Amino acid sequence: GQNIDQPTEMTATEGAIVQINCTYQTSGFNGLFWYQQHAGEAPTFLSYNVLDGLEEKGRFSSFLSRSKGYSYLLLKELQMKDSASYLCAVMDSNYQLIWGAGTKLIIKP
């Protein structure tokens, strides 16, 4: 079966760096997405990786290794507003998005 694994919850300190991991086993691969979802709000797109390597976008970076079935989202200079759930999703060979259960990130002052 198809599976996406990510930690249920993580805690980090304001101003620090945190890495949220995502491992996947899917039927084919057409890219990996990260979404951010604040409590009670809509998920919003953060990043898309289809080739191996690191994509940087401001304080957020996303890394992909297709051979290892692995990705991470790196958040730098953490701010209180970064407290949210982070959803990892992989598009399989049928262009279906397979979702992880999300990682709830708690930022402490």
Place this chain on the structure above:
Amino acid sequence: ETGVTQTPRHLVMGMTNKKSLKCEQHLGHNAMYWYKQSAKKPLELMFVYSLEERVENNSVPSRFSPECPNSSHLFLHLHTLQPEDSALYLCASSQGHDVPSGELFFGEGSRLTVL
């Protein structure tokens, strides 16, 4: 107008009621989706419409009935639901339903409670 709008934001219904969730997108997208989001579970895809035709129906119980009258509007009709159907129902849209790099634009969801 925000990109994807859902109404109502909150809904409480009994098991014998009939209600509908509404979604409207102002982005000119061709594909629209209904997802179910339950606590600590992955998003569950329920239905996908592309150019107003249903392209996905992931074994969803018949008590959920989608309707897509045009490319901007999507409804989810609810009838004789069960308490386990209580969840956040998210609507989303995208340029196409089979575009690898196509990101989804979500609405804020309709929080459904079935008593």
